[in-house]
Amino acid sequence: MCGIAGIFATKTSVPNDIGAIIGRMVGAVEHRGPDDQGIWVGRGIALGHARLSILDLTAAGRQPMPNGDGSLEIVFNGEIYNFHELREELVQRGYNFKTHTDTEVVLNGYHCWGEQVFERLRGMFAIALWDQRHEKLILGRDRIGKKPLFYAWHGDIFLFGSEIKSILAWPGFKREPDYEAIHHYLTLQYVPAPWSAFKGVRKFSSGCYMVVTRNGHASTQRYWALPSPSQTHHRPLPELKEELLSLLDEAVRMRMIADVPLGAFLSGGVDSSAVVAMMARHSGGRVKTFCIGFDEAGYDERVYARMVAERYNTDHHEMVVRPNAMAILPSIVWHYNEPFADPSAIPTYYVAQMARKHVTVVLNGDGGDESFLGYGRYSQCLETEWIGYLPRPLRQFASGVVQSIPPDVDCYRVLRVLRRWLSYVSEKDSRRYAPSMAYFYDHDKVAGYDHLMRSFLDNSALDLLEPYFQQSSSYVGGAAWADIHTYLPDDLLVKVDIASMAHGLEARSPLLDHKLMEWAARIPPAQKLEGGVTKFILKSALEPFLPKDVLYRPKMGFGVPIDEWLKGELKEFVYDTLLSSHARQRGVIIPSYVQSMLDEHCSGIRLHHTRLWALLMLELWFQMWIDSTEVPLVPPSASPLM
Numbered sequence: 203m204c205g206i207a208g209i210f211a212t213k214t215s216v217p218n219d220i221g222a223i224i225g226r227m228v229g230a231v232e233h234r235g236p237d238d239q240g241i242w243v244g245r246g247i248a249l250g251h252a253r254l255s256i257l258d259l260t261a262a263g264r265q266p267m268p269n270g271d272g273s274l275e276i277v278f279n280g281e282i283y284n285f286h287e288l289r290e291e292l293v294q295r296g297y298n299f300k301t302h303t304d305t306e307v308v309l310n311g312y313h314c315w316g317e318q319v320f321e322r323l324r325g326m327f328a329i330a331l332w333d334q335r336h337e338k339l340i341l342g343r344d345r346i347g348k349k350p351l352f353y354a355w356h357g358d359i360f361l362f363g364s365e366i367k368s369i370l371a372w373p374g375f376k377r378e379p380d381y382e383a384i385h386h387y388l389t390l391q392y393v394p395a396p397w398s399a400f401k402g403v404r405k406f407s408s409g410c411y412m413v414v415t416r417n418g419h420a421s422t423q424r425y426w427a428l429p430s431p432s433q434t435h436h437r438p439l440p441e442l443k444e445e446l447l448s449l450l451d452e453a454v455r456m457r458m459i460a461d462v463p464l465g466a467f468l469s470g471g472v473d474s475s476a477v478v479a480m481m482a483r484h485s486g487g488r489v490k491t492f493c494i495g496f497d498e499a500g501y502d503e504r505v506y507a508r509m510v511a512e513r514y515n516t517d518h519h520e521m522v523v524r525p526n527a528m529a530i531l532p533s534i535v536w537h538y539n540e541p542f543a544d545p546s547a548i549p550t551y552y553v554a555q556m557a558r559k560h561v562t563v564v565l566n567g568d569g570g571d572e573s574f575l576g577y578g579r580y581s582q583c584l585e586t587e588w589i590g591y592l593p594r595p596l597r598q599f600a601s602g603v604v605q606s607i608p609p610d611v612d613c614y615r616v617l618r619v620l621r622r623w624l625s626y627v628s629e630k631d632s633r634r635y636a637p638s639m640a641y642f643y644d645h646d647k648v649a650g651y652d653h654l655m656r657s658f659l660d661n662s663a664l665d666l667l668e669p670y671f672q673q674s675s676s677y678v679g680g681a682a683w684a685d686i687h688t689y690l691p692d693d694l695l696v697k698v699d700i701a702s703m704a705h706g707l708e709a710r711s712p713l714l715d716h717k718l719m720e721w722a723a724r725i726p727p728a729q730k731l732e733g734g735v736t737k738f739i740l741k742s743a744l745e746p747f748l749p750k751d752v753l754y755r756p757k758m759g760f761g762v763p764i765d766e767w768l769k770g771e772l773k774e775f776v777y778d779t780l781l782s783s784h785a786r787q788r789g790v791i792i793p794s795y796v797q798s799m800l801d802e803h804c805s806g807i808r809l810h811h812t813r814l815w816a817l818l819m820l821e822l823w824f825q826m827w828i829d830s831t832e833v834p835l836v837p838p839s840a841s842p843l844m
Contacts, residue, residue: 204252204703205231205364206277206330206351209372210339211246212418213358223373224250230367230835242266242275246416247332247339251277263303269313270298273334276309279364280327280349281710283456288322312340320411320425324456324716328364328406339414345426345716346569347395347408347691350699354403360414366403366539370833376401379828381654382661384541384790388642388816389663391543392693399540399823408691428719431674431683434726442729443743445721450743453715454480454565462562465490467553467709468516470506472576472737472744472753473567477712479747481565482514491516492557492564494523494549498763506752513749521556523549523762528772531822532838537704541823543641543816544693545762550701558705568694569713572686573722574737575678575730578757579638583678584731586634631671632664635681639689640664641812650796654789678727704837765811769804776800776818784829785821 207227209216217223224241228250242249251265266277282288285304288311293299297310304325311319312331317340320329326348331340341362343351353362354369361369370377383397395405406412409426454477458464466478468491481489491511495504504520511518534547557564571577636643642650644662651659670687671680695711702709712718722730725739732738741753768776777800779785786793796817803810826834 204706205279205368206249206251206328207231207363207365207368208247208249208277208330208339208361210360210362210414211358212360212414212416216243216246216248216359217373220248223371224248226835227363227368227371228252230371230833231363231365240265240277242268244275244332245334245337247275249275249277249330249332251279263301263305265305267301267303267305267309269309270300274309274313275332275334276305276312277330278305278308278327279329280325280344281457281708282308282323282325282327283459284322284324317342317411317413317423317425326710326714330362337416340411341406341414342411342425343406343408345409346695346714346719348695348699348711348714350696351406352398352403353406353412356402358418360418360420362406366398366400367833367835369403370400371835377828377833378402379824381790382658384820385647385655385658385661386663386666387541387543387820388647389636389640389644390688390693391641391812391816392689392696393540393542394663394666394688394692399827405692426716428686429723431676431679431723431727434679434724436726436729439739439742442725442739446739446743449715449718449721450476450712451480451483453712453718455484456715457565457710457712458484460563463490463560464563464565465492465517465557465561467491467557467564467566468493468507468510468518469567470503470508470510470752471567471757472741472748473570473713475506475510475567475748475752476570476740476744477565477567478510478514478516479744480712482516488515488517490557490560491518492553492560493518493520494553494556495520496523496549496763498766501761501763506755509749509752519556519560521552523552528767528775532826533704535819535822535826536834536837537700538696539827541816541820542696543812543819544697545764545815547697547701548762550697551704554702554705554707554709558707562706563708563710564702565710565712566698567713568698568709568711569690569719570737570740572682572690573713573719574740575682575727576737576740576757577638577685578736579635580678580681580727581731581734581736582638583635583681584727584734587677630664630668631677631680632667632684634677635667635671635684636664641816646813650791652789652792655791676727678731682727764815765803765809768811768814769806773804776814779821780814780817782821784825788821788824790820791817 221241221243231252240251249266266275268275282304285307289307292310292314295314299306308329320342326344328349328351329342350364352366352369356372356375361372363369378401380397380399380401383393383399386397387393393399395407398405410422410424412420412422414420466481466489468474468478478489478491493504493507495502530551534551648659667684670684674680674683698709730739744753780796799810799814802808803814
């Protein structure tokens with residue numbers, strides 16, 4: 203893992219042993235043993251950095267890095283893909299460079315352009331800059347949210363870091379759960395920004411920078427946003443295909459710049475396959491590809507990955523994930539810092555571990571589903587678009603009918619179906635979207651919440667999504683807009699960044715290139731789903747490059763058979779964990795409700811695997827991060843590859 207950490211004492215003096223404390227904070231993100239680490243302390247500001255060297259592997263690239271006159275200091279996590287162009291522009295303006303790093307380009311870029319430098323950066327990053335001239339700290343995060351950044355106030359001291367555990371390492375910082383964040387987590391499977399699972403710790407917003415001054419004033423400014431989903435227009439398909447291939451080819455080529463071995467995750471899906479196809483055009487040798495599979499046929503995509511690997515003659519590597527993968531759960535709970543219930547974190551962790559044995563950088567296909575509408579739920583949204591055009595009085599009438607039908611109508615199938623459909627017609631867009639993405643629904647929480655959580659029942663996590671639906675002129679456009687701003691940065695990107703960096707592996711995502719995403723955002727959803735085909739434009743453009751069996755097969759996603767695992771090999775472990783004396787006393791979920799879910803799932807009466815998995819990861823998080831007397835700064839021993 204590489205990352206940044208630091209403190210800014212705005213009104214108080216710093217401890218005498220500040221260097222040792224910052225070293226401890228940096229050590230909290232150094233668990234993979236990066237190439238080097240550095241600490242800089244001066245006048246109430248301290249910056250720390252743990253480095254995974256990708257560009258300019260010499261000692262000159264170490265951080266923290268000062269500029270020529272010592273007026274600026276920077277720590278930086280990530281990669282800037284257009285740094286060569288920016289460097290040339292800065293040289294023409296009279297700037298001298300001592301290294302070949304993108305770090306120095308950002309440093310001199312800030313000296314030249316101030317905070318406007320963030321608008322010029324094309325890449326993924328979390329940046330901390332100390333401006334000695336004006337005694338201010340500047341934090342910045344990339345447009346999409348690829349690189350994590352957290353912050354907290356501890357009295358008059360401002361703490362920040364790439365990982366929450368670096369903040370928790372500060373002496374006297376209390377580790378307390380934020381139950382509102384947990385309330386949102388139980389619905390969404392992740393803790394959404396700006397919350398974190400720890401009270402007082404916040405996630406820094408993507409596409410923004412923050413300025414913290416000596417008097418303790420902090421102001422945040424947004425420097426980038428995607429074009430509004432209401433600003434789309436239809437264009438001829440041949441024109442779109444040509445532009446898409448050009449943008450994708452450029453995005454892949456830019457992300458192949460590295461001074462270390464490079465490869466790709468290849469799941470067998472459209473997006474990762476597209477990236478590998480473009481990589482093969484620019485690679486001087488065989489592309490190294492890495493794939494994960496399962497014994498359960500309904501979850502295994504290796505056959506499709508092999509089709510692509512054979513077509514492009516890649517150096518292909520595979521492994522199968524089995525239920526004994528649960529041996530890595532303590533490591534996952536430690537690395538993710540927060541409760542994280544996306545079960546695909548397990549295969550992602552293993553494919554990163556496998557890839558790191560061969561390469562230091564991998565490209566992946568993240569972002570294609572959100573930008574080009576690849577999820578099956580988007581097709582369902584398009585099919586039910588008509589509901590949004592129903593007259594408001596009619597929808598209000600449907601709502602009234604729903605209220606007159608008792609919730610418990612299981613013995614009357616017709617009434618149960620009628621109630622479900624009338625509810626669907628009368629609900630807000632975010633509520634209609636919930637069945638496709640929510641773990642605990644609002645009515646589940648009414649039935650299952652214990653005393654510590656009941657005060658949040660009037661505050662639905664789904665309300666966090668509603669503004670994104672309101673900003674779009676269509677239901678399907680609103681669904682994708684909500685996913686891009688919530689599910690993508692707070693779940694998918696977190697999953698891949700942490701799993702890869704846990705093994706000292708850097709993951710790059712060409713489909714998250716902001717120029718490509720801006721271009722895709724201007725295409726109407728109906729055109730992206732033409733003929734009911736998900737990712738229609740992307741698939742059409744890729745027909746010369748990929749087999750049709752890969753392009754037009756049903757989407758499987760990166761699923762994990764936890765429904766079967768919880769009934770089989772993991773049954774005893776889950777019962778013991780969720781019904782332990784500590785778990786029963788949490789005050790989060792009523793124990794009898796948990797018992798009922800376990801019994802129903804394991805007997806096949808009703809599937810509860812997503813909810814049970816969320817509770818399992820939450821309980822393991824409590825045990826590691828809240829119950830322990832010391833901050834666990836050293837990772838548990840991880841299970842080896844199977």
